[in-house]
Amino acid sequence: xxxxxxxGRMTADGTDGVxxxxxxxxxNKWRALRSWLPVFRxxxxxxxxxxxxxxxxxxxxxxxxxxxxxxxLQYWESKEKLLAYASDQNGEHRPAxxxxxxxxxxxxxAVGIWHETYVVPAGSYETIYGDMPPHGLGQARGLVxxxxxxxxxxxxxxx
Numbered sequence: 001x002x003x004x005x006x007x008g009r010m011t012a013d014g015t016d017g018v019x020x021x022x023x024x025x026x027x028n029k030w031r032a033l034r035s036w037l038p039v040f041r042x043x044x045x046x047x048x049x050x051x052x053x054x055x056x057x058x059x060x061x062x063x064x065x066x067x068x069x070x071x072x073l074q075y076w077e078s079k080e081k082l083l084a085y086a087s088d089q090n091g092e093h094r095p096a097x098x099x100x101x102x103x104x105x106x107x108x109x110a111v112g113i114w115h116e117t118y119v120v121p122a123g124s125y126e127t128i129y130g131d132m133p134p135h136g137l138g139q140a141r142g143l144v145x146x147x148x149x150x151x152x153x154x155x156x157x158x159x
Contacts, residue, residue, distance in 0.1 A: 002133065003133030003134060004133060005131050005132055005133050006129070006131070006132065006133065006134065006143055007131055008130070008131070008145065008146075009128060009129075009130050009145070009146040010128070010129045010130075010132075010138060010143040010144065010145060010146060011126070011127050011128055011129070011138070011143070011144060011145075011146045011148075011149050011156060012127040012136075012137040012138040012140070012141045012142070012143065012144075013138075013141045013142040013143060013144045014141045014142075015122055015123070015149070016077075016122050017078070017119070017120055017121045017122045017124070018059070018075055018076070018077075018120050018125065018137065019075070019076035019077070019078060019079050019081075019082055019117065019118065019119050019120070020073070020074070020075060020076075020117070020118040020120060021073075021074040021075075021076055021082055021115065021116075021117050021118075022071060022072075022073055022074070022115060022116045022117075022118075023043075023071060023072050023074065023113075023114070023115040023116075024064070024069055024070055024071030024072065024113070024114055024115070025039050025040065025069070025070050025071075025111055025112065025113045025114075026068055026069045026070075026111065026112040026113075026114075027068050027069075027110075027111060028109055028110055028111060028112055029107075029108075029109070029110040029111075032107055032108075032110030032111070034103075034107075035103050035104075035106075035107035035110035035111050036107075036110055036111035038099060038100075038103065039096075039100055039103070039111050039113065040070065042092070042096035042099075042100070043072060045092045045096070046091075046092045046093055046096065047061060047072070049091060049092045050085070056081060056084075056085055057076050057077040057078060057080075057081025057082065057084075057085070058074060058075070058076055058077075058081075058085075059075040059076060059077060059137075059140035059141060060074070060075045060136075060137070060139050060140025060141075061073065061074050061075070062136065062139075073136075075136075075137055075140040075141075079117070079119050082117065100113065123157060123158035124157070125137075125157075126149075126153050126156035126157045127156075128146060128153070128156075129143065
């Protein structure tokens with residue numbers, strides 16, 4: 001985790017809801033390079049496309065590398081924007097999804113994929129970062145001093 005630590009107790013800026021989208025792949029057969037490498041290469045293209053157009057709703061990402069499993073944690077403005085991107089006929093996702101499905105049928109389980117989507121309403125999450133570089137939702141939305149949103153977790157959760 002790079003970046004310069006922000007001194008003090010901070011929290012993510014904003015009180016709006018957020019959508020947390022986790023997506024990943026698992027290499028099941030290393031020798032089946034033609035099955036899993038295109039899947040691995042598709043995500044950076046999608047991230048680049050989303051980064052170039054903030055209006056699409058992606059707030060931030062964090063890659064979670066692994067030996068066999070690779071995943072990306074994404075923060076989105078809304079489920080509507082996430083679903084709009086997923087179904088956009090002119091974006092990177094649809095052709096990548098179609099290509100994956102073709103390879104998956106032919107590859108005999110050489111690569112697996114997964115995703116999980118969590119819609120978190122306003123007031124249903126809280127964050128704290130102590131002497132940390134911007135991280136997670138704080139990196140995606142920006143940081144503010146904890147006192148601005150409440151000194152205690154219960155206050156930041158709206159209790």
